[in-house]
Amino acid sequence: xxxxxxxxxxxxxxxxxxxxxxxxxxxxxxxxxxxxxxxxxxxxxxxxxxxxxxxxxxxxxxxxxxxxxxxxxxxxxxxxxxxxxxxxxxxxxxxxxxxxxxxxxxxxxxxxxxxxxxxxxxxxxxxxxxxxxxxxxxxxxxxxxxxxxxxxxxxxxxxxxxxxxxxxxxxxxxxxxxxxxxxxxxxxxxxxxxxxxxxxxxxxxxxxxxxxxxxxxxxxxxxxxxxxxxxxxxxxxxxxxxxxxxxxxxxxxxxxxxxxxxxxxxxxxxxxxxx
Amino acid sequence: xxxxxxxxxxxxxxxxxxxxxxxxxxxxxxxxxxxxxxxxxxxxxxxxxxxxxxxxxxxxxxxxxxxxxxxxxxxxxxxxxxxxxxxxxxxxxxxxxxxxxxxxxxxxxxxxxxxxxxxxxxxxxxxxxxxxxxxxxxxxxxxxxxxxxxxxxxxxxxxxxxxxxxx
Numbered sequence: 001x002x003x004x005x006x007x008x009x010x011x012x013x014x015x016x017x018x019x020x021x022x023x024x025x026x027x028x029x030x031x032x033x034x035x036x037x038x039x040x041x042x043x044x045x046x047x048x049x050x051x052x053x054x055x056x057x058x059x060x061x062x063x064x065x066x067x068x069x070x071x072x073x074x075x076x077x078x079x080x081x082x083x084x085x086x087x088x089x090x091x092x093x094x095x096x097x098x099x100x101x102x103x104x105x106x107x108x109x110x111x112x113x114x115x116x117x118x119x120x121x122x123x124x125x126x127x128x129x130x131x132x133x134x135x136x137x138x139x140x141x142x143x144x145x146x147x148x149x150x151x152x153x154x155x156x157x158x159x160x161x162x163x164x165x166x167x168x169x170x171x172x173x174x175x176x177x178x179x180x181x182x183x184x185x186x187x188x189x190x191x192x193x194x195x196x197x198x199x200x201x202x203x204x205x206x207x208x209x210x211x212x213x214x215x216x217x218x219x220x221x222x223x224x225x226x227x228x229x230x231x232x233x234x235x236x237x238x239x240x241x242x243x244x245x246x247x248x249x250x251x252x253x254x255x256x257x258x259x260x261x262x263x264x265x266x267x268x269x270x271x272x273x274x275x
Numbered sequence: 276x277x278x279x280x281x282x283x284x285x286x287x288x289x290x291x292x293x294x295x296x297x298x299x300x301x302x303x304x305x306x307x308x309x310x311x312x313x314x315x316x317x318x319x320x321x322x323x324x325x326x327x328x329x330x331x332x333x334x335x336x337x338x339x340x341x342x343x344x345x346x347x348x349x350x351x352x353x354x355x356x357x358x359x360x361x362x363x364x365x366x367x368x369x370x371x372x373x374x375x376x377x378x379x380x381x382x383x384x385x386x387x388x389x390x391x392x393x394x395x396x397x398x399x400x401x402x403x404x405x406x407x408x409x410x411x412x413x414x415x416x417x418x419x420x421x422x423x424x425x426x427x428x429x430x431x432x433x434x435x436x437x438x439x440x441x442x
Contacts, residue, residue, distance in 0.1 A: 201350070205342045213338035219325050236324065243345060250346050254353040263361055 024072050031068040035061065038106065045112045056104045063100030066092040071171060080161055083226045087234035087241075093171060094148070095245040098179040107189035123190070132193040137184045137200050141207035144181040147173055149214055157223035181207070186252045197257045204253065208246050215239035287363035289432050295365045296425065298354035299372020300379075303421075305348025307377040308340065311384065315397070326395040333392030340388075344380065371424030378417030385410040 038060045042052040069075050070089035078085035107126070111119050125131060133139055151157055151170060160166045183189065185200055215238040222231030288295070315322040329337075358364040385407065388394050397406040 201346065205339070205346050208342035208345065209335075209338040212341050213334055216325055216334055216338070220327075239324075246342075246345065247349070250349045254349050258353045258357060261357065 028068060028072045031064050031071070035064050038064075038104070038109065041109050041113045045109060049112060052109065056109075059100045060104035060106070063097045063104060066100065067097035067175060070097075083222070083230035083234040084237065087237045090174070090238065091241040091245070094144075094174045094178045095242065098175065098182045099245060099248060101179065102182045102186065102188055105188050111190065123192075126190065127192040134180060135184045135191075135193055137195060137203035137207075140177070140181040140184040141203055141210070143173075143177040145207050145210040145214070147177050148211070152214060152218055152223055153221070155224070158225055182249070185249060186256060197253075197260070200253060204250070208242070211242050211246075212239055215242065284362060285435060287361060288365040288368075289436065291358055291361060291363035292365065292368060292428070292432060294354060295358060295363070295368040296372040298351050298358060299369040299374075300351070300376035301347035301372075302351030302355065303373035303376030303378075304380045305344045305346075305351060305376075306373070307380050308344030309348060311381075321398040323395045323399075326393060328393040329395070330392050333388060333394040336388060336392055337394045340380070340384075347376075365428065367424055368428040371421045371428060374417045374421030375425065376421075378414045378419075378421055381414035382411060382418065385414055 039057065042057060046052045070079070070093040075085055075089060079089045080086075107122075111122060114122060134143075151160075151174075156166075156170070160170050183191070184195075185204055187194065215235045218238065219232055219235035222228060222234075226234075311322070316324070355364070355369070358369075385397075389396060389407070389410075396403050397410055400406075
């Protein structure tokens with residue numbers, strides 16, 4: 001009981017510190033910047049080339065809002081004391097936001113509006129060996145799902161609630177690992193290092209299984225100081241919420257296979273069948 | 276008495292015969308897993324999300340099968356769309372695959388996952404044996420029905436290919 005009191009006390013101080021107007025503004029700044037830069041870039045691109053599609057603006061705006069909601073505002077504050085709120089945050093920051101942002105095709109937009117030299121530089125980085133390793137489905141899945149296993153099965157979760165720097169670092173990792181995972185599976189932006197469909201499908205299934213197994217593990221072995229009732233709702237949310245977002249990811253992956261394998265020349269088809 | 280159109284349609288079907296089977300198999304597996312989740316977990320609340328007696332292997336097996344069946348439902352349907360687009364859909368063979376996939380998953384779930392790995396019981400009542408028997412007999416019936424359809428379509432393909440070689 002004493003320990004619990006102590007921890008709640010610590011959380012109280014922490015919320016008080018992050019609740020001030022200045023820290024909130026500081027935390028919101030990267031999101032505002034990302035929003036403004038994307039919209040400006042899209043407007044510039046539309047004036048030079050073809051109109052930048054409206055749905056991409058929508059994906060970006062919703063993606064940024066989802067990510068921002070987990071760092072600033074009421075949900076973010078509640079996440080310190082309520083594991084269910086934390087899990088809603090995880091679904092938004094670690095699953096929905098990356099998917100929406102990938103669908104907004106930010107790299108395509110960047111390559112369009114940068115001048116030739118910078119664009120070449122960016123595309124050299126995309127083609128480089130480290131990016132190839134990082135964007136391999138297996139590496140990206142390990143960083144993404146493996147990171148979550150470390151977070152929820154060690155003391156990292158408790159430490160994160162008491163240390164603001166660790167807290168920010170974990171959130172940054174969750175977001176970027178998940179973004180990397182999404183770009184390793186579906187190809188919206190220019191992707192120099194492509195892997196074949198079956199490979200991606202197998203790794204995706206294993207990664208999803210890792211996520212589902214972790215949810216059930218949390219259901220019975222919650223991180224220390226998380227009450228069992230909150231752990232159960234949080235775990236159910238992670239399991240079924242994860243399924244809902246994975247459904248979209250699987251659908252896009254299969255749709256890209258469907259488009260890639262479309263029958264091309266009718267001549268070669270009829271030859272192969274008649275021979 | 277096959278017309279020209281039927282003949283070409285059969286040729287497409289035969290060329291994609293295994294894709295018909297796989298599409299059905301994946302969709303059947305996914306369908307029965309989806310049915311299990313909706314009816315027994317969510318609507319009837321017979322199955323538990325987590326049973327205290329679950330083994331570690333059960334947790335892993337359940338996680339893998341859950342993820343795989345989710346993928347298989349969607350993948351199987353995209354393969355179905357692909358077969359239609361190629362005019363290569365062979366419904367009898369596809370249904371054979373559906374029954375085989377559904378039965379195979381249900382039998383695995385009903386024997387290894389429920390009984391051996393104890394992920395959860397069908398229903399938490401005294402006479403669970405009746406539920407287990409019903410569950411697994413339905414599974415075996417689906418496997419047998421699927422196998423019959425698959426063997427029969429295979430025979431038909433072999434016969435017609437033999438005839439077309441003679442001509």
